[in-house]
Amino acid sequence: MFEYQSELEQKIARSVMRVEKPARYIGGELHAVRKPYDRVSMRVAFGFPDLYEIGMSNLGLQILYKVLNDIPDVQCERVYAPDVDFEAIMREEEIPLYTLETKRAVKEADIFAITVGYEMLVTNVLNMIDLAGMEMYAKDRGEEDPFIIIGGPCTYNPEPIAEFADAFSIGEGEEVWPEIMEKLREWKASGAPKIEFLKALCEIEGMYVPRFYEFDYNGDGTIREIRKLYDKAPDHIEKRIIRDMDSAPFPTSPVVPFISTVHDRAVVEIFRGCTRGCRFCQAGMIYRPVRERSPEKIREIVEEQLKATGYEELSILSLSTGDYSRVEELVTDLMRLCRESDVSMSLPSLRLDSFSFKVMDEIQGYKKSGLTFAVEAGSQRLRNVINKDITEEHIYSASRQAFELGWHSIKLYFMAGLPGETDEDLAGIADIARNIMNIYKEVNGKIGRLSIHVSVSNFVPKPHTPFQWFPQDTDEEFSRKHELVKNLIKPMKCVRLSYHDSATSYLEGVLARGDRRMCKTLVEAVRLGCKFDGWREHFDYEKWMQAFRNTGVDPDFYARRAWGYDEILPWDLIGTGVDKEFYLSENEKARRGEITKDCREGCQLCGVNRVFDC
């Protein structure tokens, strides 16, 4: 009754009953891969720097888990950030960070891969490296330690975490990971020191080894020069992408969690990229060009996935479902399939036309959830500035149609702090809500069950976007704007307002455009106890500000400064395929209030088709 595979397993067994949700820490889920030890020659611990429930919902990790485990002698194992209760016990009982598949220490793996999708996760990255029993700085780690390779959307500006990673994988990982494993195989056979593997990684497109580059700075703090320290390291690291979605690997037997997770359902990605060119949107730039999966392939994946998982719900994933070129055919087909197999379906981000109303009416029946509009800005003028292609006429006619069909709930997304924004634009947010309210009154005769939810997020300028040079609003300014909208909305009892925390947005802005000088600040923040910064209950702004003070780094330099067009940007080494000149011209057009058309209506010359086929 008391048998354990290892001392570590025994410690884990004794500890997990003392924490909330022990199932987070034990693995053993359906389709989790565990290969016999003697068949495995390379082990990758794949880390996600947030709780199990969040990490298990991440499609990217499920894809790479499959890609790596499809290589016969590679064992890929998952590791998530332990919650604070378990972390305390791990430190007390000296339980190192371990993987769910084999319950062996992360430190024993060949590679500790970490995916970072959000700036506020960086302290968790460092905390996990520390929990694994390793030094945070790559230069301090020894020959026995695993290589730390970081990827994910956040690494399009890798510099704030550059000194912690041995290498970064820039862009989509499906093709690059098998190449990394081949280099690892060769290196392991050679018996050479670790540095030789890092040199070999430079031969793989999309790999960035930060220790081979050095940054020099001007007196005013801007970057003077980026110098290469290894002559064979690439001058420019272009992202990797999958060219053909139909032949790209996709998990049809994903790991099915026991406990309920954020996205606890079958999911199929229908396309990558977006053609709309919203100027604030990093995803719209870094995932270019658009690549669609065929309806036939999508159907095949869905059928296999439902059969293998038993999920009762299916969701389709992309940046905007409605832009899929054969959306009606696809959705009609998937709805039929779901109906036949007693599976419910959720369809995010449909364009609100007559077809989608028919679809939504069918899949939601009498339980109508809310309609959502990402309006982003309160006036047509400002929507032109940010190149958001939605008109009030469309919102109003779609709302009217929805109310006539029996909808009672509308959600509107806006941003505060956009370039060129005035108080009139913010007042426009309340006007739009009021107009929708009046339409409801016209349709139903009274306000009755109407509920309008206005959500205002704070604009954070991101690297690799036309607004990458823009100074972010101060948190006082954000708060003033929230108050302004709040007061205008207050008289309307059917409208609920929510907005993002200004301090969090500020820090997100600082980290988004940070450089290598910020690494020491992150270490200090972790030392002061910062972790789970994306969680309101854990985020401690004062500790962060103390970390900046203690390390002599000025956060305003990164978030609140108007960056110059001629400056070397910390992320200039990294390429998305889009030209810097395109961002610049888009920013200038924004200033003039000119729009740029959806590139399906004609090429807008962003440059991506010189590197990748559109």
Place this chain on the structure above:
Amino acid sequence: MKYLIKWSKEGDMRYISHLDIMRLFQRAFKRTGIRLKYTEGYSPHPKMSIAQPLSLGYTSRGEYFEFETQEDLDPEAIRQRMEDAMPEGIRMLSCTVLKETKKAAGALITRGDYDVGVRLAKPEEYEKLREAADWFLSQPSVIIQKVQKKSGKIKEIDIREKVRALEIDSQDDYLLMKLKVDTGSASNLNPEVLLQILRERMGISGGEMETRIERAEMYAESAEGAEIPLYLLK
């Protein structure tokens, strides 16, 4: 057709809660393609239930799960298909056909067998544990106070009468207590409550006693009044 599956929960599966096991079964049925009957009404749900939820952290080789299917199927075929659809550590031991009575099989349960492995920090404490068990068995009643969940009132409960048998076996490096206790909606005892009483008698804390609890079997009364394991229920 109504069926009863006897199943086991082994190893790390002991950390999976009752609610999560319910979802696991539901998805497993979907994977096998066996269609369950649904309840009528506003929000229909599949007709299935797990008898006598097991505490988190316990393993079991005597769990039961009953359900109704849309088509009549061979019970052994169901057992095999469900076994194939389950992750490691959840095994389908048998499947039998139940009469379609109103009452759930789980509601007929009266007793349960448990194996309780006990490891103690000091060797001399094993003797103390035996003494505590002897003391417990020699008492006419052992009363504990329990706060009622709904009313918040304190109720006195006699634990002694709920323990039908208690035997102790020595194993290599631990003691194995074999318990037969009241299990079911009429009278129920969680083995952990008994362990707490024994620890108090021994004067040690929970941290000084490592335990492993496994449910071995559950019983119901047959029409003839005999105590039979649930899988023999017709």
